[in-house]
Amino acid sequence: MNAMISTATPSTAYNFAYLDEQTKRMIRRAILKAIAIPGYQVPFASREMPMPYGWGTGGVQVTAAILGANDRLKVIDQGADDTTNAVSIRKFFEKTSGVATTTLTADATIIQTRHRIPEKELTETQVLVYQVPIPEPLRFLEPRETETRVMHALEDYGLMHVKLYEDIATHGHIATTYAYPVKVEGRYVMDPSPTPKFDNPKMDDCAALQLFGAGREKRIYAVPPHTSVVSLDFEDHPFEATKFDHACALCAATHTYLDEVITDDAGGRMFVCSDTDHCEERRAEGHRGDLLGEAPAAIAGSAA
């Protein structure tokens, strides 16, 4: 198995986890407020971080603010631990905090993610930190913050329902496949960050604390453990998670989110789990997909 747990020595040039304690306190206050009002976007004084906006500065600041010396951190992008940006963020925390990192979902106390929720059910002892590009679910319906703030205050979400209805009228479907809006604890409509809607059901009644950080937009929001998260839909067009016609070519899973990998220029393609840790764990348990053994090492990893 190529899962790894490693410890690093922190660099002493910067404070633990890069941010100074004053900034961490400011972020923690915003996080506490966000937990107290599930789904509400709390403004915070986001700092310039040493990685670009759009690369996860919000998630990095949230992680830096909650990280303790005994935490075990997992970082994923597109579900995978070895995506370049996940590698870069994991290295950043290894260097600045020296905390142990892991690729094993079950071993992690904090999981920072971009675009996916791990397949394995999360527990009370875990925190899932999402990197969020556009925290405002109404943004593409109304570009002005001054307007959307009022709409949230008045719980005026008619525009969103009109949009979803127009989708059905035009396409026969709600044409939103990721960043699919949800209602949190019956009050705030929230953007789940651009996770595929496949992952939406995992947010509901999730045992782990879910924290969302948007650095450029300077917002933090949260879903406390065991909170109701409902994907918006209509009675005659109920929410449906994306389903795949395939099983994972490596581990034969039929219930996971799959990446499509183009294998040649003649239309050849294979479908493999986006959650690499989950896929590796299944293979270690003896599950074997159709193409296990044939898949290139870059896709299958060393476990193939």
Add this chain to the structure above:
Amino acid sequence: MYVAVKGGERAIDNAHRLLATKRRGDPAVPEVAHAQIREQLTLAVDRVMTEGSLYDRDLAALAIKQARGDLVEAAFLVRAFRTTLPRFGASEPVDTGAMQVARRVSAAFKDIPGGQVLGPTFDYTHRLIDFLLEAGADIAEPATAPADDAPMPRVTDLLGNDDLIERNPPGDPDAPVGDLTREPLDLPADRDLRLQNLARGDEGFLLALGYSTQRGFGRTHPFAGEIRLGEVELEFVAEDAGFAVPLGTIELTECQMINQFKGSATEPPRFTRGYGLAFGHCERRTMAMALVDRSLRARELGEEAKAPAQDEEFVLMHSDNVQATGFVEHLKLPHYVDFQAELALIRQMRREIAERQNVAPREQQALPEAAE
């Protein structure tokens, strides 16, 4: 314990090594020293200090070197460094009226007390590539004149003495200093925060917005009342000492635009102000900033606000090039999970349409057969 080196990690390390090689360029050519950048690419340094929101010439020069001359990237490096610096407090307001002026021009008056001082400017050069620079020709000593202690009052203050221009609101020494790097920007924003946002905004963005006001998108009838460049003293009130301690001098460019007057049946008309200020020598930026500042005052001055430069939310939310470049360039990051969800839906929708169409042609084919 087995620790695998994964593909992504090795690729990143290799990319960084290649970047360092590319940065260095041909090793047969001497390496540029950051001091050379600091001394010879001063306007680039000034822009990076301003957009990086940190007055440190050496740091900005080093950032330019590290960024391979990409000034937005350099400003980003400076900003990320700035994040880690402790904050002791806010300086006293600088007095640009007491500036040691190196350049000072007014387009509103032919002559002004203290005179027009051209200083180091491209304004009247012919833009002909100077091939002598390539050879490194000696340059003539600059002309000098004895230092003049005569005061150089700001042109806008002269107009203010005649009550011809709106008065700046008096400062409140006890009011907290707004700082959008310490508190998230709340809209609508007061003018101090708007000016801070513009001061560190992208020069190209400010330039285009300012230009648009001159072409009719929110016209403000501006006159360059005064542009001054020079050094000002920076003072800080240390709580222990209880009085202002000089910290040193910084170089600033200030632009005061004089704009169309405003009055009413009871108020005599007065010119209105647009203001620009930047670290170092940044004339284009401060002029554009002053145009945009004035445009953003439309609401306050009871003007119709419908041009982009008058739209506070549009301007303030999109002026920051570190934010903008991050979000635009993040499209390079993998999005294949979301793209896969879109692929699944588009395939399903196409399948459904194909199924509907396959039904229809068969029905049509059935008709001629029936006629036979």
